[in-house]
Amino acid sequence: MNPGQQPPRRTPAALAAVASKGSSLEILDRLGVGGVAEVFRAIRRRPGAAPDLVVVKKMRQEAAQNPFFSERFHAEADLLQMLHHPNVAGGHEVGLLDGQPYVTIDYVDGRDLGAVLRELRERFHVLDTAHGVYIVMELLRGLDHVHQLRSPAGQMLNVVHRDVTPENVLLGYDGSVALTDFGVALLNGIELQGEEPAVGKLGYLAPEQVLRQPLDGRTDLFAVGCILYELCVGQPAFPRAAGEPDEAVLERLLDGRVARPTKVDPAFPRDLEKILLTALERKPRNRFPTAARFLAALDELAFARSNERALLADFLKDFFWLDYRQGRVTLPTT
Numbered sequence: 001m002n003p004g005q006q007p008p009r010r011t012p013a014a015l016a017a018v019a020s021k022g023s024s025l026e027i028l029d030r031l032g033v034g035g036v037a038e039v040f041r042a043i044r045r046r047p048g049a050a051p052d053l054v055v056v057k058k059m060r061q062e063a064a065q066n067p068f069f070s071e072r073f074h075a076e077a078d079l080l081q082m083l084h085h086p087n088v089a090g091g092h093e094v095g096l097l098d099g100q101p102y103v104t105i106d107y108v109d110g111r112d113l114g115a116v117l118r119e120l121r122e123r124f125h126v127l128d129t130a131h132g133v134y135i136v137m138e139l140l141r142g143l144d145h146v147h148q149l150r151s152p153a154g155q156m157l158n159v160v161h162r163d164v165t166p167e168n169v170l171l172g173y174d175g176s177v178a179l180t181d182f183g184v185a186l187l188n189g190i191e192l193q194g195e196e197p198a199v200g201k202l203g204y205l206a207p208e209q210v211l212r213q214p215l216d217g218r219t220d221l222f223a224v225g226c227i228l229y230e231l232c233v234g235q236p237a238f239p240r241a242a243g244e245p246d247e248a249v250l251e252r253l254l255d256g257r258v259a260r261p262t263k264v265d266p267a268f269p270r271d272l273e274k275i276l277l278t279a280l281e282r283k284p285r286n287r288f289p290t291a292a293r294f295l296a297a298l299d300e301l302a303f304a305r306s307n308e309r310a311l312l313a314d315f316l317k318d319f320f321w322l323d324y325r326q327g328r329v330t331l332p333t334t
Contacts, residue, residue, distance in 0.1 A: 023046045023095075036060060037057050037063065040055070040058065041053060054092065055106070056105075057103050059102070079091075085145035086142075086178070091105050105180070113171055114169075119319065129269075130304055131311070132232045133231075134304040134312060135312070136227060137298050139177055140295040157188060158188050159187055160186040163223075164227070175308075175309035202240070202246055202249055203226065203238050204222075204223040204227070207282050211254070218287045221290075221291060226280070232272065233259075233264055235264065256280075260273060
């Protein structure tokens with residue numbers, strides 16, 4: 001596949017053939033539904049492998065009839081199948097389910113970071129700084145894999161996720177962290193015809209997304225900076241007051257107006273503040289150039305303890321104990 005070339009779309013016959021290669025799915029429950037796809041939890045059975053839990057993302061019939069949505073769905077499925085990293089929810093099989101295209105995706109038994117942040121606010125609880133730094137370090141490991149991804153022919157794909165938000169960061173009850181939802185990812189700077197402006201979520205958009213300027217991996221790193229700020233400072237980097245219009249938030253974003261963490265909390269670690277402000281620089285050239293460099297800067301601070309994963313797991317299972325206990329699925333042995 002040449003740079004910028006889109007992989008060939010699979011025909012319904014080809015999808016059905018893939019789905020019939022001995023793999024079967026037992027749908028357990030629906031996790032969510034959007035304008036383009038439904039998401040289910042399922043047990044996957046494969047010859048020679050133990051049954052496991054997966055996420056099934058299936059196109060909705062009405063969306064499958066729209067060329068733009070269909071192209072976007074298949075592009076995401078192709079990308080997911082190239083992603084293989086413990087900090088990324090990658091894809092597996094593609095096929096047809098009830099006549100509609102689907103892709104199976106790694107299942108993370110836990111909660112998304114957005115849900116965790118909402119619960120923290122509702123309970124007036126503050127996340128331990130070490131937990132927050134650990135989460136972001138794991139997220140950066142996943143993003144480094146995404147940004148360095150190459151095609152099967154060895155060519156850089158220059159992937160930009162474009163929607164790195166708390167809702168797209170999964171926290172497992174085992175302390176794992178995984179980036180998910182590549183539905184609006186950009187490859188080699190190519191946008192599909194009909195693309196809407198400023199794809200992403202307000203509060204995590206980088207200035208260049210708003211201005212419709214060229215994007216690269218540093219765009220995602222800006223969003224990671226917003227997440228790190230929210231986790232460690234306890235409030236969004238670009239908060240929105242009740243009744244405040246989007247334009248006011250965008251104006252602060254484009255002007256680079258973000259409250260210094262030490263102004264919010266004089267005891268905030270100054271070394272961590274420096275990293276945060278670098279990640280949130282208005283101009284991409286002033287940010288960390290790569291996820292690996294961002295990760296190295298955080299690693300030097302040594303906030304995350306050697307057993308941080310286990311500590312985060314204990315916190316999540318205790319904080320969401322009812323969900324954790326009720327969400328257990330006993331997998332069959334065959």
